[in-house]
Amino acid sequence: xxxxxxxxxxxxxxxxxxxxxxxxxxxxxxxxxxxxxxxxxxxxxxxxxxxxxxxxxxxxxxxxxxxxxxxxxxxxxxxxxxxxxxxxxxxxxxxxxxxxxxxxxxxxxxxxxxxxxxxxxxxxxxxxxxxxxxxxxxxxxxxxxxxxxxxxxxxxxxxxxxxxxxxxxxxxxxxxxxxxxxxxxxxxxxxxxxxxxxxxxxxxxxxxxxxxxxxxxxxxxxxxxxxxxxxxxxxxxxxxxxxxxxxxxxxxxxxxxxxxxxxxxxxxxxxxxxxxxxxxxxxxxxxxxxxxxxxxxxxxxxxxxxxxxxxxxxxxxxxxxxxxxxxxxxxxxxxxxxxxxxxxxxxxxxxxxxxxxxxxxxxxxxxxxxxxxxxxxxxxxxxxxxxxxxxxxxxxxxxxxxxxxxxxxxxxxxxxxxxxxxxxxxxxxxxxxxxxxxxxxxxxxxxxxxxxxxxxxxxxxxxxxxxxxxxxxxxxxxxxxxxxxxxx
Amino acid sequence: xxxxxxxxxxxxxxxxxxxxxxxxxxxxxxxxxxxxxxxxxxxxxxxxxxxxxxxxxxxxxxxxxxxxxxxxxxxxxxxxxxxxxxxxxxxxxxxxxxx
Numbered sequence: 001x002x003x004x005x006x007x008x009x010x011x012x013x014x015x016x017x018x019x020x021x022x023x024x025x026x027x028x029x030x031x032x033x034x035x036x037x038x039x040x041x042x043x044x045x046x047x048x049x050x051x052x053x054x055x056x057x058x059x060x061x062x063x064x065x066x067x068x069x070x071x072x073x074x075x076x077x078x079x080x081x082x083x084x085x086x087x088x089x090x091x092x093x094x095x096x097x098x099x100x101x102x103x104x105x106x107x108x109x110x111x112x113x114x115x116x117x118x119x120x121x122x123x124x125x126x127x128x129x130x131x132x133x134x135x136x137x138x139x140x141x142x143x144x145x146x147x148x149x150x151x152x153x154x155x156x157x158x159x160x161x162x163x164x165x166x167x168x169x170x171x172x173x174x175x176x177x178x179x180x181x182x183x184x185x186x187x188x189x190x191x192x193x194x195x196x197x198x199x200x201x202x203x204x205x206x207x208x209x210x211x212x213x214x215x216x217x218x219x220x221x222x223x224x225x226x227x228x229x230x231x232x233x234x235x236x237x238x239x240x241x242x243x244x245x246x247x248x249x250x251x252x253x254x255x256x257x258x259x260x261x262x263x264x265x266x267x268x269x270x271x272x273x274x275x276x277x278x279x280x281x282x283x284x285x286x287x288x289x290x291x292x293x294x295x296x297x298x299x300x301x302x303x304x305x306x307x308x309x310x311x312x313x314x315x316x317x318x319x320x321x322x323x324x325x326x327x328x329x330x331x332x333x334x335x336x337x338x339x340x341x342x343x344x345x346x347x348x349x350x351x352x353x354x355x356x357x358x359x360x361x362x363x364x365x366x367x368x369x370x371x372x373x374x375x376x377x378x379x380x381x382x383x384x385x386x387x388x389x390x391x392x393x394x395x396x397x398x399x400x401x402x403x404x405x406x407x408x409x410x411x412x413x414x415x416x417x418x419x420x421x422x423x424x425x426x427x428x429x430x431x432x433x434x435x436x437x438x439x440x441x442x443x444x445x446x447x448x449x450x451x452x453x454x455x456x457x458x459x460x461x462x463x464x465x466x467x468x469x470x471x472x473x474x475x476x477x478x479x480x481x482x483x484x485x486x487x488x
Numbered sequence: 489x490x491x492x493x494x495x496x497x498x499x500x501x502x503x504x505x506x507x508x509x510x511x512x513x514x515x516x517x518x519x520x521x522x523x524x525x526x527x528x529x530x531x532x533x534x535x536x537x538x539x540x541x542x543x544x545x546x547x548x549x550x551x552x553x554x555x556x557x558x559x560x561x562x563x564x565x566x567x568x569x570x571x572x573x574x575x576x577x578x579x580x581x582x583x584x585x586x587x
Contacts, residue, residue, distance in 0.1 A: 102564035195544045209543050238550035239543070304533060307526035318504060325505065328577055329568035343580050345507035354515075357506060361497070361516050362523055364504040378530050380540030385533065387541055420522065436544020460545070 003028035005483065008074045008168040008222040015073045018062070022055035022073030025168075026117055029075050033119070033166045036487040039147050041139045042161040043120040044080050045088055051075055054117035061115075070249075071229055072115030077170040079158045080121040081128055082213065083202040084108055087118075091204050092126040092136040092154075095324050095331045095351025105202020106237065107171060107213055107230045114229045119167050122157030126353045127321065128173055128206040130154050131181060131422055132415070135355045140412060143186060144484040145450055149409040152182030158216045159186040164486050169217045169226055173203055175210045176309055177404070177429025183216055183441040184404035184453025187482060189470075190216045191223045194460045195436035196241035198227075199234035207316035208239070210309075210433040219480050220442060220471040224248035227463060243461050251464035256472045257291025259465075261456075262397035266302040267428045273407045275447025280403050283444040283454040286477045287401075292469070297397060299389040304382050305431040310423065311366050311379035312434070318363030321356070324348060355419070387435040390457075399469055400457040403428050404441040408450035428455060438463045442470045443479040451482075492520040 003025060006014070014020045030048055037043060058073040078084065081091050083101035085108075090096045104112065111118075125135035133141045133156025141156045143149040144164040151160040155172025159182035162170050172179040174192035183190020191214045198213045205211060215226035227248045234240045263284055268277060284294040326332030326347030333346035352360070366375035393400060405425050415422040432439045437460060441453035454473070458466035474480045497517045501508045508516065562575055571578040 099568055102560055102567060235552065239545070239547065241545060301533070304530060307529045310523070310526055311530070322505075326570055327579055328565075329570075332570035337580055340580055340582050341505060342507075344505040345502075348505055349507040352506075354512075357508075357512070358516060358519055360504050360506065361500055362520065364500045365492075365496070365520055365523070368500060368503060375527055375530075377540055378527075378535065380542055381535035381538040382530055382533055383541040384538050385535070387544065434544070 004032040004165040006168070007218045008071065009225055011074050011168055012070055015062070022058045022117065023052065025073060026051045026055045026075050026119065029119055029165070029167055032487070036164050037166065039142060039486070040144055040160050040164050040166065041141050042122055042157040042164065042166055043077070044090060044092070044123050044138055044157070045121040047087060047118050047120050050087070051117035051119045054115070058115045058117070069114040069229070070225060071111070073117065074168045075117045075119045076111065077120050077122045077158060077161045077167040078108065078118060079124050079155050079170070079172045081124055081173050081204045082108060082171060083204065084118070084121065087121065089121065089204070090138070091128070092124040092138065093351065093353065093356070094137045095348070097331065099329055103202065106199035106234050108202060110230050122155070122161055122170060124157055125154035126356050127204070127317070128154040128175055128178055129317070129355050129359055131177065131425055133157060133182070134412065135353060137353050142412070143409045144486045145187060146409065148411055149450070150185065150412055152185035152405070152409060154178040155216065156182045159183055159188060159190065162186070162216050162218060163188050163484060165483070169215055169222055171213055171230070172216050173211055173213050174433065175206050176313060176433050177426050179214045179216060180404050180429050180439060180441040180453070180455060181426070185409040185451060187443050187451030187484070188216055188218055189220055189223050189440060189442050190214070191227065191440040192432065192438065193227060193231060193463060194438040196239055197231050197438070197461065197463065199232070199237040199240050201234055201236040205320040207313040208320060209316060210313060220467055220474050221249065221252060223440065224252055224467045241461070246464050248464055248467055252468055252471045254468055255291070256469050259292045259398045259469060260396065261287055261292050261294045262297030262393055262400045263294055264302065264400055264402040265296050265298050267402040271406055271424070271427065272403055273447060276403050276405070276407065276452050279445035279447060279452040280401065280454055283473065283477065284401060287473055290472055290476055294401070297393050297400065299393060299431070301382065301385045301389050302431055305386055305434055306423070306427055308379045308382045308386065309426070309430040309434060311375050312383065314359040314363035315367050315376050316363065318360045318367065321360055324351065383434050386431055390435045390437060394459045398458070398465060402455050404453040404455040408447050408452055432457055436460060438466055440466060440470055442474055443482070444477065445479060490517065490521050491524050492517055496520070
């Protein structure tokens with residue numbers, strides 16, 4: 001097995017045992033990137049100098065006998081929506097094409113303190129708006145399992161980089177499924193933590209009541225390891241919860257027998273590709289073998305999650321993206337302008353891509369006078385109904401199960417003529433963000449030769465139980481560790 | 489018949505400070521009329537007496553002591569300025585005109 005094929009945990013063990021150095025690990029992924037990145041195009045920016053400097057520092061500390069954090073020396077990538085001091089951060093948009101943040105996001109500070117070398121910033125749908133990474137202003141990222149297909153989105157670059165062994169783990173962000181869906185399409189683990197579990201300070205905001213940062217990893221243990229490092233209350237993000245943070249890795253062990261899993265009827269029926277449904281139901285059967293009782297459960301308002309999300313998210317985005325006015329940072333128009341407003345209007349029109357412009361306009365519309373009550377307020381009430389469905393379901397069940405996406409990865413360009421059809425693919429993931437729950441995607445098989453993920457949902461702040469069940473499933477089911485035929 | 493008119497689109501574009509081409513206006517008009525379909529779906533639900541959820545976590549205002557803490561330097565703040573003039577961001581003159 002090549003060094004770059006190891007999981008983060010396996011590498012960490014070798015580093016701790018001094019079998020390998022962090023510099024060697026960085027060199028291994030650097031060679032791997034050189035070999036496959038021409039095809040995958042996962043990265044918008046590669047940061048080898050930064051990575052090598054960090055790796056060297058960690059190796060020195062280890063050689064001096066210092067006790068190091070578990071992830072020290074393990075190379076990783078960041079979705080380009082997360083601010084890195086001194087390193088260009090574009091959000092996949094021309095409006096931030098030359099933006100260099102003067103500060104690190106909290107998660108970057110935490111990973112830096114943990115000694116992890118950053119190898120690059122990963123491609124994404126512009127401002128995290130999209131489900132295929134095709135909305136990036138810069139490049140198309142390809143799925144390592146089939147280079148003619150999308151890696152999913154909006155964290156497609158992060159997912160492709162991990163699936164292609166171009167880094168040992170990555171961070172993405174998830175507003176409507178943007179970690180879980182690319183995780184599923186690329187055959188890796190993607191975890192969206194509970195809203196408030198991980199600080200959003202330094203995460204460029206799309207929809208502030210829905211966004212969360214989370215890990216994309218080669219297996220569930222790695223996700224637990226990363227969550228241990230990035231989770232926690234942050235005074236600089238007042239939406240982080242002051243809750244206890246258990247050791248998510250320690251929580252992995254232990255039997256799952258006796259747990260109850262609810263298979264969500266509304267999300268496993270019509271509209272789901274039969275191959276996907278098959279994988280999900282087989283996964284439930286594996287859980288039954290482990291002593292988990294699986295039954296059907298209904299979420300009566302699940303079908304309203306799509307319209308609800310596509311009112312709330314654009315509304316919040318229109319507010320969050322108002323800051324891109326060309327005054328203090330970002331693109332400013334070079335065209336002659338009549339006045340201030342003209343400067344804003346031209347800068348924004350030039351800098352934002354079509355999907356972003358559409359969502360801003362939608363959001364502005366639903367918040368405008370005369371429509372606010374009918375649209376936005378109504379959607380917030382529907383959101384309550386969706387959340388209540390989950391509360392009721394979790395009275396009877398420890399976790400819920402459903403697909404991550406209705407289909408495996410589709411072809412690049414397949415949805416170009418009908419963006420609405422692309423959004424329909426989000427039906428399984430959106431309800432989770434509306435309710436603020438933790439959920440993950442774990443590989444559960446293949447359909448037409450393409451990876452399929454099982455989605456597991458848990459009550460707020462129940463990541464320990466979620467990860468334990470997903471870990472038990474993964475170890476028993478045998479899909480973990482499959483690699484795409486990339487660079488072979 | 490379209491519920492969302494071209495004028496509606498122009499109004500919203502102005503609110504959002506977005507300059508739009510004619511094709512874009514037409515495209516956005518189409519998409520906004522589609523959003524009316526979403527609205528119709530949501531209208532199906534009885535939400536009488538249901539409180540709105542703006543945040544998934546029960547949250548109240550988070551305060552801290554009003555103490556001065558370190559922040560970014562002026563240079564750091566200005567380092568991405570499209571047009572910097574000493575300690576200022578330079579912008580087009582604010583003309584005394586209807587905005």
